[in-house]
Amino acid sequence: MLRTKQFPRVSIAAAVLAAVTACVIFAGPSQLKPSGYPQLVATQPLPEMSGEICLEMASLQEPKAPLRTASANANRAPTSDADRSPLRIIHDTYPTYSAIGVDTNSNEIFLQDENLFGIKVFNRTDNTPPGAAFTEPKRILGGLLTKLEFNCGLYIDPKSGDIYSVNNDTVDRLTVFPREAKGNVKAMRELHTPHRAYGIAVDEEAQELYLTIEHPPEVDVYRKTASGEDKPIRTLKGDNTGLADAHGIAIDPKNGWMFVSNHGSASSPTKKGGRFDPPSITVYPLKATGDTAPIRTIAGPKTQLNWPAHTFLDREHGELYVANDAGDSILVFRETDNGDVAPTRMLKGPQTSLKNPTSLFVDTKNDELLVSNMGNHSATVYRRTATGDVVPLRTIRSAPRGKQADMIGNPGAAAYDSKREEILVPN
Template sequence: MKNYSIFSISALFIAATIVTSCSKDDEPTVSVSKLFVSNADTDPAVANLSIFDPADGATLAAPMTYNTAAPDGNGIVYDASSNVGFQVSRSTKSIKLFSVSSTGSVMNGSSFTDASLASGRGAAYDAINKVLYVASNTDSTIRVYNNAPALSGTVTANKVFKLNGQPWGIAFAANKLMVLIDLDRKEIQLFNNVNSIASGTVTPSNKITIPSSTRLHGLTYDASSDVLIATEIGAAAAPAIPNPTVAAFNADGGIYIIEGALAKFTANAAVTPDRTIIGSNTKLGNPVDVKFDARSGKKLIYIAEKANKSILVFRLTDSGNMAPTTMATVTTLPEAIFLDAR
């Protein structure tokens, strides 16, 4: 029979502890909730990218601000797995690349320009295939850029999808591209197997309409919960109100929440949203973009409110004339947002 000293037993315990600890090195120790805000200001002195970090607290602290040289900022996306982000600069017909440092700061990367990008708006990213989709509203197209992280200088889109209406908000999930059609169409189109679609005039696989809406704009979709959320901007020309009071807010905007979205697309029918957030208490004037935190215990809806210069946060269960759960007033013109929540 072998005899083990207390020193040997201690050594074995320490070794086991080290092995166990090392095996968990790649597990996240803290949650992440960063809201990236692309600002539409054209003044080069204005910081065109803002980040709220964290974005899921009881309040929204003042954001960190960065100048990524993307005036008239529109669509923005960020892929945490590869640490690459893209921001559309509508006025320069460019897409600016950025990354995020270990301390949370934004670092500017390269950029690429497409002279044929008439009016860059929403953006969506297929991280597996490294494909960037950019909506261009005035010429009714979606531009498709392959191997987007490696692009720089002057480029030409690999594909151009010609639509039957003006796209604005777009969302990508599981090789499906959802495209919101602007103006009076009140329509959201679904393109299945989008990476196999060729250039040229394209026809959606399915579509839904929201007849109760006036003018749709922002769009987000979460595949894990099959929830689609779109924003209503109402009268887009309504004047912005400097430093608005609760009573003075321009509040003709709204949010439409659609659950079980894919089945409703299959029916190719008009839909009644499961819930609508609208009314004077909402502070929704021109909600131009929307994102959703689908994590358990969160279920938060983020809104870029352009006319009233604010970021608004609601809950998925909200309905009717609800006040935001949290909000932040900003000095810039928030045009598009992206949420990194994990």
């Protein structure tokens, strides 16, 4: 407000200055007084004001401005093709990994690249040397034919190695590729999904495929081989479910449980007014359908949940892993946990190189935990039982060391902060 209050003084000064200058110009040199009298001898342009300030003051000066003013009164000009090159482009040119999958038969790691839209495949034991710029993937899947876009969920069939990619937002497709697929190729199977699908889990025994929908939040269960416009065989949704901006999903067919992570933003289809729930892991019977309430909920300050993203259930050890995006951490809970409980283990700290982890995989064959980090273009590998601030066993890095990811994703808007001369970009 200080700057706006100053404007009238500047305006008055400018007007006086302009008037005096005009007098000087039109009066001519003969009107100048002899040396020794006060007189105008030089002018200096005023500093340029920011547009917002000028805009406001213009409004105050012309509160009843007619609709047709300025250029609006000009005769209607033909359309001008103003095509031109951008002066500058803000863009992260490196892959940004939103999800990870592992084929323990072929010893390959699959990484979802949500920035450049594709899937990069690496050897399981790849390890980028500290001095190297990045590790080259052994295969890349991507291009318009693949329909990989805002690809945020990934499942690798443990037997066939088939790649299941959840493509969130406008594509709204689950695309399935053979393990060896590479380049710009069509999927061997597509399933049209609801808008904003995110998490994926598969019950191999029952041959059922589970998808979370972020909002309106729901869990849709399909036949594993569903394609085209096939509909879900079950849907979990409604006010009683406690689903709120649903993200990750994990299942335990043996005990009959389903785990869903929730960011917390919610609104009801039947009640007016939105709400903010705390972040949570909600647990349901595996075959839950309709508006079923959770049988347990993990939530509260002790949990340290902070935008919990993908989850993974280690059935062998009865542990639920959570990629804790905004906490830069991996949280491990007992799958029987309930309420406001502390994780049994937590990976967090500068030595871990965790940065916005959004997905993970527990490899019980090799006793390892693998994490995709959206925030630093990497996948990091740890001992399965690692805890605290530990150094990764291996790192697959796809950008120079220390390069943080911009994480611009599906930018739908922009604003200009004229005070700080910054461009604001929301995802």
